[in-house]
Amino acid sequence: MAAGYLSGSLLGAIWVCRAWGLRDPRWAGSGNPGFSNVLRAFGWRPALVTLVIDAVKGVPVLWLTGALSLSVWAQGLVGLSVLVGHSCPVWHRGRGGKAVASAFGVLLMLATPVALICALCWFLLAWRVRTAAVASLASALLAPLLSYWLVPPMTGVICVFSLLVLARHGWNIRLWRERRREAHEPALADPFDEEDALRDRREGDDRN
Numbered sequence: 001m002a003a004g005y006l007s008g009s010l011l012g013a014i015w016v017c018r019a020w021g022l023r024d025p026r027w028a029g030s031g032n033p034g035f036s037n038v039l040r041a042f043g044w045r046p047a048l049v050t051l052v053i054d055a056v057k058g059v060p061v062l063w064l065t066g067a068l069s070l071s072v073w074a075q076g077l078v079g080l081s082v083l084v085g086h087s088c089p090v091w092h093r094g095r096g097g098k099a100v101a102s103a104f105g106v107l108l109m110l111a112t113p114v115a116l117i118c119a120l121c122w123f124l125l126a127w128r129v130r131t132a133a134v135a136s137l138a139s140a141l142l143a144p145l146l147s148y149w150l151v152p153p154m155t156g157v158i159c160v161f162s163l164l165v166l167a168r169h170g171w172n173i174r175l176w177r178e179r180r181r182e183a184h185e186p187a188l189a190d191p192f193d194e195e196d197a198l199r200d201r202r203e204g205d206d207r208n
Contacts, residue, residue: 008085012053034097036132055105058082062109076157079106
């Protein structure tokens with residue numbers, strides 16, 4: 001697990017931007033040291049290299065867990081340590097990325113069909129809605145469902161991975177909810193917002 005965490009702590013975005021003489025991604029764009037922010041701030045070439053580094057950095061450790069025939073949960077814990085390392089890197093004072101690319105790399109080793117389908121979902125949604133966060137959230141929600149169907153032994157492990165990715169996108173979720181609220185639309189599956197909207201509607205009818 002320690003090896004997984006330390007390998008995950010190596011943030012591709014920071015090293016790529018340094019090598020290319022670009023600004024630190026933590027101080028550019030959204031401030032997230034990850035693929036999507038590098039893409040928006042600096043273009044597709046450094047972003048592609050960032051994606052590859054973040055996806056493959058946990059592969060050697062995960063390959064070793066498979067070679068040692070460790071249990072599903074043992075492999076899952078090592079994979080989780082890679083994601084935690086990316087999210088809270090010791091080398092960068094705990095300021096890490098959202099672990100989407102790293103989660104793809106981990107899934108590619110532990111549940112290849114799930115990883116490939118989620119990647120396809122991510123690219124289609126990112127292309128359609130032009131928002132990486134929406135694509136990431138949808139893929140994180142899809143992964144446990146796919147694992148239950150395709151690789152049942154990995155379902156519990158992948159649920160934990162998805163929860164971490166969703167937690168790392170907490171700010172994006174809050175921002176989305178605020179924008180929905182500003183547009184006078186109740187957020188999905190939020191009974192409090194729906195109740196407030198219904199009360200406002202009734203008060204408007206009474207005044208009329």
